[in-house]
Amino acid sequence: MKTFLGGLQSFLEKIDGLRDELLFLFIKPYWPRKILPNHITYARVAIGALLFVLLFFFGIQNKLLIISLFSVGALTDLFDGSIARGTNKVTEFGAMLDSTADRILIVPIAIYSLLESHKWLLLALILTEIINALTSMYYKSIKIYLESNIFGKTKMVLQSLVFVVILIVWPNAPSLLFIATLWVTIIFSFLSIFSRIAELKIKKIKQA
Incomplete structure (x- = not known):
């Protein structure tokens, strides 16, 4: 199992690395340095909050609007x-903001699209995010930063793609x-x- 997971992690990291290399062709020479990567992440937070308000306070049912907003939010992720890495602006705060922004974007769409027909899946998704957030908060409280990894990135990509499809057929x-993919x-x-x-733990052992 460890060999399989290690191979899967390496494969996914290679794909992610290729994405970075392609984006760096534009980012490194042309990206305006005044626009920080955190600005892009804040935009995702704003879009997620806007979706929540539109869906649950105003009851907006305009599919094109909801899909467009969600798609733009997913693209910011x-x-x-890549912008942070390409402009040497990687920070611990930026990484934590990124994962928080992901949750703010995904949760309202998950509630909107799964509440009626897939309550257990919705509950599992939300509980998983809570556990993930609490784990990060615990380690943060003891001055330890848990770096994001390729499994978390893959989860976000898959969820974004699936929810776009779910919104289209809604x-x-x-x-x-697609439901099975969300369980995955x-x-x-x-x-x-x-x-x-x-x-x-491996880092601690090496440092000991």
Whole structure:
């Protein structure tokens, strides 16, 4: 199992590295340095908050508007990390903000699209995010930073793609394939948590 997970992690990291290399072709020479990666992440927070207000306070049912906002928010997640790495602006705060922004974007869409027909899946997704957040907060409280990893990134990519499809077919029921994929993202969430803790323990052993 460890060999499989290690191979999967290496494979996903290679794909993520290729994405960075492609984006760096534009980011390094052309990206305006006044626009910080955290600005992009704050935009995702704002979009997530706006979606929450539109869906649950105003009851907006305009599919094109909701899909467009969510898609733009998801795209910011594709770019902010690469911008940070490409402009040497990687910070601990930025990484923590990134994961928080992901949750703020995903949760309202998850509630909106899963509450009626897939309550257990919705509950599992939310509980997983709570566990993930509490784990990070605990280690932060003892002055230890858990770095994000490829499993968490993969989870976000899969969830973003699936929720776009679910929104497109809404109010029709999505294919079981997409529901199954969301269950798989929960596995990726726990892989992210456990692998980060394991990497931290390895670092401690090496430093001892």
